[in-house]
Amino acid sequence: MNLIRYILFPFVPLYHFITWLRNKLYDLGVKKSSSYPFPVICVGNLSVGGTGKTPMIEYLINLLKKDYKVATLSRGYKRKTEGFQLANKTSNAETIGDEPFQFYSKFKNDILVSVDADRNNGIKTLESIKNPPEVILLDDAFQHRKVKAGINILLSTYSNPYFSDFTLPTGNLREPKSGATRADIIIISKCPHNLSDEKKQAFIKKIHPKKHQQVFFSSIEYSNRVFSETDSKNIKELPKFTLVTGIANALPLVKFLKYKNLDFEHLNFKDHYNFTQNDIDELNNKALIITTEKDFMRLKQYEPLKRKLYFLPIEVSIDKETLFNNKIKNFLQNA
Incomplete structure (x- = not known):
C-alpha cells in the first residue's frame, strides 16, 4: 500500500458510509431495481479490477452458446463512443472497448456483443432487436443495482480476498465487504494450482457464506x-x-x-x-x-x-466444475 493511500485513510469511513447507504436504499426499495422476464447473469467483483471477470465471461459463453442465444452487455470502459453499441464487423477496441472487442473477436459467430453504460437501456435495446438473446451476461455490473440480475457471480482473488481488504481510497473495495451477501456464487479466482482442501476450507470459513451461497475456487490456465x-x-x-x-x-x-x-x-x-x-x-x-x-x-x-x-490466451479452470455448470444450467431452465 503506497503512502498516499495511507494518508487518505481518514476518508475510508466516509466512502464506506456513502456506498453502504446507497446499497441500503436499494435493499429497502427506496431506489428501484428492474427485473426482466428472461435470464440475466451478472459477473462482477467488490474490488477494482484484476479479478478475472473477462475469462469468467468467456467460460460462461462456452458453457451456454450451444444451447442458448447469448448476449454480453458491458459498459465499454474507455471506448470513444456513447450510448448503446452492438458489435459488428466495423467495431474495434476504440468503439466498444478492449474486453467487449475480445468477446466479439472470439465469438462473433456465436453470440451478440453489446455495450451501454446504462445497463437497463442496454437490456431493453437487446430485448427489442430482431431475434433477441435468450440470456444476457452482464460484465462488471455487481454495483450496477438498477438491474436486478437473476444470478450474481462475485469474483475475488486468492492473493487479495475481499474479506481482508478496505474500501477505497485506502483499500481496493468499491463498496463495503457486506455487499458480498448479494452474491449467489462466490468464486475465489487466480488460485494456486493444487490448492489443498484445508486451505479452501479456511477461505470458506472466512467468507462465512449464507445459506443461498456457494463458494468455488478457480485457477488461470495458460496456453x-x-x-x-x-x-x-x-x-x-x-x-x-x-x-x-x-x-x-x-x-x-x-x-x-x-x-x-x-x-x-x-x-x-x-x-x-x-x-x-x-x-x-x-x-x-x-x-x-x-x-x-x-x-x-x-x-x-x-x-x-x-x-x-x-x-x-488464458482460460479459467473451476473446481467442482460439474456442480458449478449445473447450478448455472438449472437457473436458466427454471428462469
Whole structure:
C-alpha cells in the first residue's frame, strides 16, 4: 500500500458510509431495481479490477452458446463512443472497448456483443432487436443495482480476498465487504494450482457464506502457444521477447513466463492503457512482442506491429466444475 493511500485513510469511513447507504436504499426499495422476464447473469467483483471477470465471461459463453442465444452487455470502459453499441464487423477496441472487442473477436459467430453504460437501456435495446438473446451476461455490473440480475457471480482473488481488504481510497473495495451477501456464487479466482482442501476450507470459513451461497475456487490456465492474427508459436521455442501488459495485475503472467525459463523484458502499463504514438514507435523497434489477449485487441490495429505481435490466451479452470455448470444450467431452465 503506497503512502498516499495511507494518508487518505481518514476518508475510508466516509466512502464506506456513502456506498453502504446507497446499497441500503436499494435493499429497502427506496431506489428501484428492474427485473426482466428472461435470464440475466451478472459477473462482477467488490474490488477494482484484476479479478478475472473477462475469462469468467468467456467460460460462461462456452458453457451456454450451444444451447442458448447469448448476449454480453458491458459498459465499454474507455471506448470513444456513447450510448448503446452492438458489435459488428466495423467495431474495434476504440468503439466498444478492449474486453467487449475480445468477446466479439472470439465469438462473433456465436453470440451478440453489446455495450451501454446504462445497463437497463442496454437490456431493453437487446430485448427489442430482431431475434433477441435468450440470456444476457452482464460484465462488471455487481454495483450496477438498477438491474436486478437473476444470478450474481462475485469474483475475488486468492492473493487479495475481499474479506481482508478496505474500501477505497485506502483499500481496493468499491463498496463495503457486506455487499458480498448479494452474491449467489462466490468464486475465489487466480488460485494456486493444487490448492489443498484445508486451505479452501479456511477461505470458506472466512467468507462465512449464507445459506443461498456457494463458494468455488478457480485457477488461470495458460496456453502453451502464442498467437498472432495469422500464425502461432510454441512458447518453448520463443527467442528473447518483449512482454507488454496493460492489465490490473501482470504478476501471475510474469511468474508463469519465468517458470517456463523464458528470456524477456517487461514493459508494464496501467490497466486499459491507451498506447501513444511514441509507445508504438518504441514497440516497433522490438523484434518480438508477446502480450495479453486484451492488450492485443488494442495493439493489433497498428500495422507496423502486426508481424511481430502475439498474445498468450488464458482460460479459467473451476473446481467442482460439474456442480458449478449445473447450478448455472438449472437457473436458466427454471428462469
